[in-house]
Amino acid sequence: MAGRKINPILKMVLEFGPILAFFVGYLKLKGQHFLIAGTDYDGFILVTAGFIPLMVLSTAILWRLTGHLSKMQIATVVLVVIFGGLSVWLNDDRFFKMKPTMIYLLFGGILGAGLLRGKSYLRVVMEEVVPLEHEGWMILTRRVTAFFFGLAVLNEVIWRTMSTEAWVTFKTFGLTAAIFAFFMLQGRVFRDYGIEEQEGDDA
Structure with missing residues (x-):
């Protein structure tokens, strides 16, 4: 089922914005370490922790605006949550x-x-x-x-x-x-x- 049409620039921002934000965040925090609740996390893990909710939010907004998500988009956000969550949880x-x-x-x-x-x-x-x-x-x-x-x-x-x-x-x-x-x-x-x-x- 086709979804509602939205501004193509907005669509591109919602689809690729989180990826670019991850890249910029990594460049800002690479090589740095942060002690949180007694555990040492490097910048990559913290950027990953921020990327997960950002990806979920942008996908939810895309669904809200268009009324449709492809199976590929759904699978992608699910795997981001699973594997990103494992990286943050296990600090790996x-x-x-x-x-x-x-x-x-x-x-x-x-x-x-x-x-x-x-x-x-x-x-x-x-x-x-x-x-x-x-x-x-x-x-x-x-x-x-x-x-x-x-x-x-x-x-x-x-x-x-x-x-x-x-x-x-x-x-x-x-x-x-x-x-x-x-x-x-x-x-x-x-x-x-x-x-x-x-x-x-x-x-």
Whole structure:
């Protein structure tokens, strides 16, 4: 079910604002340590603790304004709460760093399960935005599935082998740029399998 339309700039702020706030907060607090209730927390954990309610709030506002959230948005905020909460509770940044891996494995697994059944679950999410023929959806879904699994592997490699600052930069800008570039490269699929909207009869 399609939601109500809202200002695209406001929508972008609600979707990407928390991510940018996390990045800025990390830059401000990186390398610092804070003693809270007898426990030492570094800046990353405190920024994560602030990111969780901010993400929940922005998602709730988006739902309030549009009357709709995609399954992807719901899954993302749930995993943010779970893995972010574990990082804060256990004072261990590894859980939050694993979160993108879990998100992309989940999405890739769901799309892959649909492909095994001969269906494109991606079509359910994107059909109103990008109308395609059935074969186009199957091609795009196979590519998106592989892409998600690739992002999951890439996230694991980066957070396990590089610094926290490198991972935060990758999460904030690298993932967004990779997704944008991926869909830009699917232009031929959109062109070859796109369905033009039928204009109403003037008669």
